[in-house]
Amino acid sequence: MTRDWWKHLILILGMIVVIAPFYLMVSYSFKSPGEIERGEGGFFGRQELMVDERCVSLRAPDRKDIAAASQRFPGQTENAIRTALIAEAKSACSMRPVVFNYTKAFSEAPLLRYLLNGIAVTVSIFLIQAVVALPAAYALAKLKFWGREAVFGLVLFCLLIPVHAIALPLYIILAKLGLTNTYAALVVPWTISVFGIFLMRQFFMTVPDDLIDAARMDGMGEFAIVWRVMLPTAIPALLAFAIFSIVAHWNDYFWPRIVVTGNRDLFTPPLGLREFKGDGDGSYFGPMMATATVIVTPLIVAFLLAQKRFIEGITLSGMK
């Protein structure tokens, strides 16, 4: 134990490096702008009441408000009424920093809509990827046909192509088809995952041939074999692939930024973060970090729920 202290030290250091940004993100999402700027208040901040200046300036009383309020403050001068109204507005606009940050996150941008967009996009990408990759991987692993090696060579070759290299041609194709600013633009380019095909093919290679022959004897066609025999035996591998696919596309900022230009209804969660960039009056780090926290939470919750099976899937894909 004591001899291994340096291993633990390295692990702890590594953990700190990995955790630090998350720690900062969550912590900032709790704090008031002042605390963030001055770097004080510990993890949760002091949670003192703060005043939202923007809210106050929006509620600044004009002449009509003062006239309307004169009944409530009988026998007072206009100025006195004004200061009273401003004080009222201030107390109405003051709240705890957490509440401020998170309400801002949801009110400043339609974050809920972005989250639903994110779910719709990532889930459809993954489902279509699976529908394409499973039969393709089955054919590459278990069927004999002319040119199989060549096709598999192409799959390997495609693994080497970086996404960013083909982004522009893809964009042009989509633009020519008039598909930019649609859900299709977010989903379609990702539906054929060579990585998925490769991963599932490697897994299917380990499925014994006898099992497939038995299925044929039992009266299954080739597609029935894919869905009724290969898919259920490949659940761990498919889960491993699901992690890669869903995490990658949920967090993707690059591609949605390119194909969704005007229409905010199509924004995915990472694009939501842009709503807070470079706001004129002071830094909006608090709400921004609150948004970021909201965005990563679904992934973390999903991971915790399915942790055991995920780890199974990862180690398995690592072995093969």
Next chain:
Amino acid sequence: MTELSIVNVTKRFDETDVLKGVSLDIADGEFVSLVGPSGCGKSTLLRIIAGLEAQTSGDIRIAGQSVVDRRAADRNLSMVFQSYALYPHLSVADNIAVPLKMRRLSRLQRLPLAARLLPSGRAASRKIEYDVHQAAKMLEIEHLLNRKPGQLSGGQRQRVALGRALVREPAAFLLDEPLSNLDAKLRVQTRAEIAQLHRRLRATFVYVTHDQVEAMTMSDRIAVMMGGRILQCATPETIYEDPDHIDVAEFICAHKINILPVEIADDGQLHLLDRRLELSVVGAGRGVGSLGLRPEALRLAGENAPIRGHVVHRENLGAELFVQVEVAALKERVTLRANPEQRRALQLGSPVGLEFDPAKALLFDPHGKRLRQLRPTFAAKPEVA
């Protein structure tokens, strides 16, 4: 009627001819074993019959109809695999039900829940459930129906695989070494059960094995395959007592057969170890043939016996005693089956003389083909009978 015909089937993988023209007719309800050493093409032949592999040339007929252009699923054959090949994600009951579901239910009825929601599906699935139970009862695996294959022992898995094959009524059963993963005791037991099952179902069985005991005990006929050919196909008795080829005689034996070189003279007279035998053969040329003598064809004889040597090894099996005798002029030892009462005379090192029953002697020509035309010849001076 579901007789099965294999007509001149050949199979070539890349550059090697695995099957070199195999023909075999199997009658309705017959139990035929395919035996042969590893790699002789048994599994390949079975898979061609099943439709899992395409033959290079030749024809497969089921009930008189050629099935070469039918898929495996449409040939109505059941197959049991050496590895059992159970669906790991399905329970035993579901495993057995798969062939019925794929055949009796429509695509719609097979959808999850549809079996419960559609009235027609409900009736069909109740019938399937009943049939699965019947099959499970026959194989005594009813108590395992809810388990997954991973929770079963080898013998239990083997039964489930059998159940999945016999739950529907196929034209024929194809079994590829179904017992090779079982331990010796279970193998003997299951062997008897499969034979019983065959008698009960009266179905056509093609049974691949490389274990000749299995073949001898279970089959109506045995087809001995070697090097991509069927050397002989006959009843177990015929194969044992009257083999066509030296390889068949050597392969099918409880104890290794003794092969002794014999000289065939011009007139057909046989000489063993430079001694004239009271046997001659008709219609064979001059040359060196082989005389096959099973251990039980040999018996102890006196000083004048044609084969003489001394005991080098004994195996006492209780009911019988096997003795290996070293003969000076032979490279290989000669094995003799003796009665345990003869133990005294067969001490290690003691000299023995052996003679054989001419009726049980198997003579083969230099190429290994059997020479059947043996005649007794009488010795010039009477030696030992």
